[in-house]
Amino acid sequence: MRRTVAEHQLAVLSLLSAAWDGKFDGGTPLPLIAALGRVAADDVLAPLDLPPFANSQMDGFAVNSVDVNGPDGIDPDVNNPDVNNPDVNNPDVNSPDVDGVDRARGAHTVVLTLAAAIPAGAVPAALLPGQAAPIMTGAMLPDGADAVVPVELAIPPVFPDASPGSGQTVALPATAAGTFVRAAGSDVRRGERVIKAGTRLTAGHLGLAAALGLTTLSVRRQPRVLLLTTGDEVVLAGTLAPGTGLPAGKIYDANSMLLQAALLEAGAEVLPAGLVPDDPALFLRTVRQYLATGGGVDAIVTTGGISAGAYEVVRQGLAGEQVDFLSVAMQPGGPQGLGTFDGVPFLGFPGNPVSGVMSVEMFLRPALTELIGAPRSRIKVLASLTEALTSPPGKHQIRRAVFEAARPAAHPTVRPEGGPSSHLLGALAASNALIHVPAEITSLAAGAEVEVWLL
Numbered sequence: 244m245r246r247t248v249a250e251h252q253l254a255v256l257s258l259l260s261a262a263w264d265g266k267f268d269g270g271t272p273l274p275l276i277a278a279l280g281r282v283a284a285d286d287v288l289a290p291l292d293l294p295p296f297a298n299s300q301m302d303g304f305a306v307n308s309v310d311v312n313g314p315d316g317i318d319p320d321v322n323n324p325d326v327n328n329p330d331v332n333n334p335d336v337n338s339p340d341v342d343g344v345d346r347a348r349g350a351h352t353v354v355l356t357l358a359a360a361i362p363a364g365a366v367p368a369a370l371l372p373g374q375a376a377p378i379m380t381g382a383m384l385p386d387g388a389d390a391v392v393p394v395e396l397a398i399p400p401v402f403p404d405a406s407p408g409s410g411q412t413v414a415l416p417a418t419a420a421g422t423f424v425r426a427a428g429s430d431v432r433r434g435e436r437v438i439k440a441g442t443r444l445t446a447g448h449l450g451l452a453a454a455l456g457l458t459t460l461s462v463r464r465q466p467r468v469l470l471l472t473t474g475d476e477v478v479l480a481g482t483l484a485p486g487t488g489l490p491a492g493k494i495y496d497a498n499s500m501l502l503q504a505a506l507l508e509a510g511a512e513v514l515p516a517g518l519v520p521d522d523p524a525l526f527l528r529t530v531r532q533y534l535a536t537g538g539g540v541d542a543i544v545t546t547g548g549i550s551a552g553a554y555e556v557v558r559q560g561l562a563g564e565q566v567d568f569l570s571v572a573m574q575p576g577g578p579q580g581l582g583t584f585d586g587v588p589f590l591g592f593p594g595n596p597v598s599g600v601m602s603v604e605m606f607l608r609p610a611l612t613e614l615i616g617a618p619r620s621r622i623k624v625l626a627s628l629t630e631a632l633t634s635p636p637g638k639h640q641i642r643r644a645v646f647e648a649a650r651p652a653a654h655p656t657v658r659p660e661g662g663p664s665s666h667l668l669g670a671l672a673a674s675n676a677l678i679h680v681p682a683e684i685t686s687l688a689a690g691a692e693v694e695v696w697l698l
């Protein structure tokens with residue numbers, strides 16, 4: 244049986260979705276930092292406004308705009324402050340109204356009496372008519388104030404060293420109401436949904452939760468994957484007798500580490516069962532033992548032993564079980580096993596390391612995104628090939644590659660790294676992207692536009 248990539252993706256998704264129906268509902272509260280990368284189990288509603296109170300965006304003087312707008316009123320343009328662009332260090336004297344403050348000093352300056360300074364964290368006294376209160380960034384705006392004039396724009400442009408009631412004054416330019424004031428709730432409103440159930444939690448979500456006073460977030464359980472690698476030729480590094488090198492004909496086990504890491508990156512929890520030799524009976528006993536004692540397994544992943552050789556441990560061990568061994572029109576990752584073993588979804592990936600990790604990439608990872616909410620889907624972009632390449636007819640080819648966008652405005656390029664063969668671990672490690680060549684394309688010229696997934 245030969246399937247397209249899309250058909251096999253659907254087969255994997257259908258298998259897991261049927262087997263996992265309801266299994267990942269509900270959540271467990273975790274301390275915020277432990278929730279990083281996990282999937283929110285519930286919607287999170289803001290328990291308070293952010294900011295919780297109106298406060299100053301600048302170190303400056305809190306004023307009532309009516310007091311500083313002078314006898315002629317404010318320059319009409321000053322009523323359109325750009326509070327997102329508070330670049331007082333580089334004032335543009337040709338557009339004096341850019342941040343809501345009229346910098347045509349002298350034209351509209353008004354002299355106000357100083358009130359007590361307001362540090363961040365303090366609850367200020369109400370501002371009286373004719374007063375200006377020195378106020379620090381983040382400090383609570385006093386009742387009676389509706390704008391802040393940055394200290395740089397005061398005359399003199401410093402905070403006076405004055406005690407309250409000294410009668411000292413400061414001259415300030417006309418300023419529109421709302422200038423450099425961060426209104427209560429202007430970021431987030433109390434009761435607003437700030438995290439949607441099913442969202443993969445990033446630093447931004449955790450920072451927001453912390454700002455809202457939350458200490459935990461409820462997260463979904465991660466799918467637990469039993470991982471076995473196979474092959475008589477494979478040895479685990481660290482298990483050889485001291486002083487002995489790699490025996491002739493043997494290779495170190497790359498897949499246990501490669502696939503464990505890829506599965507962790509994909510948001511799964513991994514139960515690593517290590518390496519099983521090419522002994523079908525032992526393979527079966529090992530899987531059953533882990534299923535019985537492993538504390539719950541949501542899926543089984545194996546590598547190797549599924550193609551056309553004489554010693555195909557996984558294929559032979561699972562003969563008679565509900566597992567299909569088939570070919571997907573994809574390279575690498577063509578040979579695949581899929582089914583259920585003792586009621587647990589089973590995915591048999593090919594033994595070549597790059598084939599195994601591309602199988603996670605193309606089949607398991609998208610299913611986890613769809614069913615659990617993690618990992619985040621790969622970012623897909625178009626880029627032009629730096630060199631020509633060929634691809635086998637009728638197969639969707641995935642090439643490891645280096646994506647480069649030298650300058651933000653420059654058109655991005657992608658350079659194939661190594662060849663198409665699935666044993667090329669060095670090229671995999673040197674790559675930051677995957678080039679996808681559709682099954683119907685057999686050659687592409689240098690400069691051709693290709694779909695690239697950023698790793």
Ligand SMILES: Nc1nc2c(c(=O)[nH]1)N[C@H]1C(S)=C(S)[C@@H](COP(=O)(O)OP(=O)(O)OC[C@H]3O[C@@H](n4cnc5c(N)ncnc54)[C@H](O)[C@@H]3O)O[C@H]1N2
Pocket residue numbers: 472473474476477494495496497498499546547548549550551552555575576577578592593594595596598665
């Ligand atoms: N006559 C055919 N031969 C092969 C076919 C085919 O269709 N007809 N398919 C080829 C393709 S494509 C792949 S991919 C592999 C898949 O083979 P298996 O899944 O049976 O895997 P193995 O034969 O056990 O190993 C393949 C390759 O990978 C190396 N390997 C295995 N495990 C590890 C490990 N843990 N760490 C590092 N390297 C590992 C192994 O030594 C082999 O070189 O079959 C092709 N053959």
Ligand code: MOO
Pocket residue numbers: 573574575576577578593595597598664665
């Ligand atoms: O499909 Mo194999 O995975 O080409 O090397």
